[in-house]
Amino acid sequence: MTTSTGASRTVWLDGVFLPAAEARVSVDDRGFLFGDGAYEVVRVVRGAMFEAERHLRRLDRTLQGIGIGYGRAMELREVAERLLDENRLREDEATVYVQVTRGAASPRTHHFPPAGTRPTAYASAAPFVPFDALRARGAAVVTVPDIRWARCDLKTVNLLPNTLAKQRAVEAGAAEAVFVRDGIVTEGASSNVWGVVRGVLRTHPMTPAILAGVTREVVLEVARERGLPVEEVPLFLEEVRGLEECFLCSTTLDVMPVVSVDGEPVRGGSPGPVARLLQEGLRERMDTGVLAAPR
Numbered sequence: 001m002t003t004s005t006g007a008s009r010t011v012w013l014d015g016v017f018l019p020a021a022e023a024r025v026s027v028d029d030r031g032f033l034f035g036d037g038a039y040e041v042v043r044v045v046r047g048a049m050f051e052a053e054r055h056l057r058r059l060d061r062t063l064q065g066i067g068i069g070y071g072r073a074m075e076l077r078e079v080a081e082r083l084l085d086e087n088r089l090r091e092d093e094a095t096v097y098v099q100v101t102r103g104a105a106s107p108r109t110h111h112f113p114p115a116g117t118r119p120t121a122y123a124s125a126a127p128f129v130p131f132d133a134l135r136a137r138g139a140a141v142v143t144v145p146d147i148r149w150a151r152c153d154l155k156t157v158n159l160l161p162n163t164l165a166k167q168r169a170v171e172a173g174a175a176e177a178v179f180v181r182d183g184i185v186t187e188g189a190s191s192n193v194w195g196v197v198r199g200v201l202r203t204h205p206m207t208p209a210i211l212a213g214v215t216r217e218v219v220l221e222v223a224r225e226r227g228l229p230v231e232e233v234p235l236f237l238e239e240v241r242g243l244e245e246c247f248l249c250s251t252t253l254d255v256m257p258v259v260s261v262d263g264e265p266v267r268g269g270s271p272g273p274v275a276r277l278l279q280e281g282l283r284e285r286m287d288t289g290v291l292a293a294p295r
């Protein structure tokens, strides 16, 4: 029997569904050797994937952006659907993870492997519990210098600056690390950042300095639907402590109020009404997706 958490968790690797314990990736794989690959995480609400198409389109964009010739990103949706069934993840919440690397080739070369090297494609699904308790009290964040490369719009598995930043957050007892470059708040280690400035919602414009978060896009839509004024304009770090509200958004955090930055309270340390409204709107979209999903 397969379960969502046990050793017999089913994953998908290069076209084959198999127990996770039996899945093997080559030591020559360029994902392992160079972080040479792309990935996505998709939220699943009561069995229905939320915005799967936007995530898979972004995967396709990243793959094209780094020159990995894998023309089947959109087909991963069916793979994910089967993983949700095989792992009995249709009742509660879950996440689907997909990754495509440039494949395995020997000898190891920095430059691309020989033409015809097959990309390695992997997908898995796991149960997920939303961070509702944290949302109720609000999250602490720390700021870190944004030492990443100039193509943060590509969602690659080359995540070392992000993992180091996240570790700094954990060590400081914070939920997220927020990158700052030239005094500008770019984004979180795995989230986008928002502020409310004189009643106007503000988030970093879509440039190569940030990832085009799927949740960011949905939150922008929800804000506009609800008539909230929004501007895609950078936030300066020096503005952050005086923000009327600050919050993060991502596939797993949803809309997450920020109540302190580097130990200094924001909004007196309590979550605000704009974040709550947007969380409600996002959640409504997710629940609508559940109703509309083909079963």
Ligand SMILES: Cc1ncc(COP(=O)(O)O)c(C=O)c1O
Pocket (backbone or CB within 6 Å): 187, 188, 189, 190, 191, 192, 210, 211, 212, 213, 214, 215, 216, 249, 250, 251, 252
């Ligand atoms: C660097 C970065 N920015 C933003 C996000 C949020 O993107 P999404 O809303 O698509 O999860 C993520 C998600 O992992 C991320 O890694």
